[in-house]
Amino acid sequence: MKALNQTINSELIIMAPIQIKPHLSMGNIYDLTIIDFYSKARRFAGIKTTLPFLWNINGKPLINQLERLGNKSTPTNIKRFINVSIKTIESELQDHYLNFDFTIRDDLIPKELENLASKKYKTTFLVGEVLVNECLSCQNIFGSDPSILVCKVCGNKTILQKRKTLFKKIKKLDIQSKINLIKFFPSSTKTELESFNDKLPDEYNLILEKKRKNTLEYKGFKLDPRFVAIMLPAILNTSNYKKRVWIHGDVIKKFDYYSLCYLNKEDCPTHIVSHGVLQGINTQKLRWQNIDSTISLLDEVDNKIIRAYFLKFNIARDRTFNPQKILQDTKTLIKLYVKIGRTLEERNLDRN
Numbered sequence: 001m002k003a004l005n006q007t008i009n010s011e012l013i014i015m016a017p018i019q020i021k022p023h024l025s026m027g028n029i030y031d032l033t034i035i036d037f038y039s040k041a042r043r044f045a046g047i048k049t050t051l052p053f054l055w056n057i058n059g060k061p062l063i064n065q066l067e068r069l070g071n072k073s074t075p076t077n078i079k080r081f082i083n084v085s086i087k088t089i090e091s092e093l094q095d096h097y098l099n100f101d102f103t104i105r106d107d108l109i110p111k112e113l114e115n116l117a118s119k120k121y122k123t124t125f126l127v128g129e130v131l132v133n134e135c136l137s138c139q140n141i142f143g144s145d146p147s148i149l150v151c152k153v154c155g156n157k158t159i160l161q162k163r164k165t166l167f168k169k170i171k172k173l174d175i176q177s178k179i180n181l182i183k184f185f186p187s188s189t190k191t192e193l194e195s196f197n198d199k200l201p202d203e204y205n206l207i208l209e210k211k212r213k214n215t216l217e218y219k220g221f222k223l224d225p226r227f228v229a230i231m232l233p234a235i236l237n238t239s240n241y242k243k244r245v246w247i248h249g250d251v252i253k254k255f256d257y258y259s260l261c262y263l264n265k266e267d268c269p270t271h272i273v274s275h276g277v278l279q280g281i282n283t284q285k286l287r288w289q290n291i292d293s294t295i296s297l298l299d300e301v302d303n304k305i306i307r308a309y310f311l312k313f314n315i316a317r318d319r320t321f322n323p324q325k326i327l328q329d330t331k332t333l334i335k336l337y338v339k340i341g342r343t344l345e346e347r348n349l350d351r352n
Contacts, residue, residue, distance in 0.1 A: 010048040012241040013039050014269070016248045016255040017056035017106060017229045020085050021065065024092045026321055027249070027286050030278040033310045035247045036098045038273075050241070053093075053100035054232050057082060057107040058215045059225030073213060082107075096303045104235065106228045110216050112235045113228070117218065120264060121234065124168045127219060130205045133160045143207045166208040166221040170261050172197060178260045178268050186316045189252060189274040196253050206261055230255065230262050239266035247273045250285075276318035286321055305330055308337040 015035045018028060039051040062081065063073045071077045093100070117125040133142040135151035135158045142148045144167075146160050175197050184190040210224035217223065238244055246269040248255055256272055280286045309326050312333070313319060326333070 010050055010241055011042060011243040011245065012233075012236070012238060013042075013049055013051045013245050013247060014233055014238075015054065015246075016251050017054035017232060018089075019059075020055060020057045020062055020082060022085050022088060024089055024096075025286065027278045029092075029096055029098075029306070030310050030319065030321075031249055031275075032093070032098045033096065033307055034275055034315055036100075037311055038245075038247060040099075051099075051101050052236060053103040054229070055086070055103060055105040055107075056225070056229045057105050058212070058223075058228050060212055060214070062214055078214065097307060104232055106225070106232060107214075107216065109228070109232070109235055110218075113216065113218060113223075113231065116231070116234055124262065124264075125208070125218065126167055126169070127164065127221075128167070129162050129164050130167055130207075131160055131162050132165050132207055132209075133158050135159075139211045141207060141210055144205045166218065166223070167205045168208060168261070170200075170204055170206045172200060172202050175257075175260050178265055181265070182269055183271045185271075185273045189256075189272055192252050193256055196257055226254075226258060227262060230258050233259070234263055234267045238263070238268075243271065244269045245271045245273065247275070249275055249277050273315075275315040279318055279320050281320060281322050283320070301326065301330070304337045305333045308333040308340065311340065312336060 013035060015031060018024075024032075035051070039049045042049050062078065066073050066077055066081055071081070131144050131146075133145055133148055134140065135142075135154060135156055137156040138151060138154040140151055140153045142152070142158060144160075148158055150156070151158050176194070179190065179193060179197070182190070184193075208224050208227050209221045210227075211222050212225055215222050215225045216228055233244070244267075246256065246259065252274055256269075256274075260268055278286045305326065309329070310319070
C-alpha cells in the first residue's frame, strides 16, 4: 500500500471494495466510471481528492471461482489466481480511462488491523462469551441471529449456544446518531438505511468471526471477510479527511449499514451517494457471472464511447445497458465525450 500524504482539507472518495474476479464486469465499469469522473471533476474544481481502489480478496467467492474452474484451492493456486486477476483488471482499468491513486488489498492488512485493535478500535475487537448461532455439521456461523434455524449451506439444524468468540456490541441509537451526521443523495438512501436499522434489535452482538478458508485471523479467530473489507477505510486513516464520500450502487444494507456498525464515528462517511444499478435488456441487474452475449457487439467500439454512455443520464436512476442502442447512438456519444473533454480542459479553470 502506498504511503499517504493527507491534509485536513482533502477529500477521500470510497467505493465498496471490488470482489476479485478474472475480469471487470460492465457493472463494475459503470460504478467505477461514476466515481472516477466525480474525482476528476472535483480536482478540476481545485479540490484535493484521494481515490483508492479497494480489493476484496478474502472470502468464499474466490474459492468458489477456483472450484468452478476445476482447480483445487491450494495456496499456490489461490496466489496465481489473485495475481493474474489483478494484472488483468489493472489493464482493464487503463483501457477504460479509470485512474486511482493507489490500491489496497484486504488480505494484506493483518498488522494494520492489530494496530487498530490495540488502539482506537479497542471497543470493536471484543473477546468474550456470547450467544453464537452456528451449524455444528459444517461449522458455518450465522452471527447471533436466533431466527435462523437451518444452515443455509448444508441444510442441517443450527444451534444457538454461548461460547467464546470475537464480537462488537451494536446499539440502534448509535447507528442512528451516525446517520444523522451524513448528507445523502438521493434522500431515499437515508430513508432505506433508517428503515433497515429500525427493524433490528435495540442492542445486539455483531459476531466478527467467520470460519472461512480464505480470510485473516485475529487472536486465533478467523475474521468475517466483510468485516475486514469494510475496515479498509479505517486502515487509510479516514479521520484525517475533512470530507469522506461513499459512492456506490445497491449496497446500502451490505456496505453503508455495516460501515456504520464497524467504523468509529470519525472514520464514517460524511456524504453517501447511491446511484442506480446497471441492468441488462431483460431489466435484471447485469451480473458478471451471467454476461449477455450481445456485449460482444461492442468489441470494436472505443471505450470512450462506453464512458460517455455511462455518464449521459441521471445517476440516481437504474440504467439499461443496451449494446444495440450504443451502436445506434455512437455519433451522439462521440460528441458528448468530446464536449466533456473540452469542458474539463485546464484553460477553462478559473475562480468560478
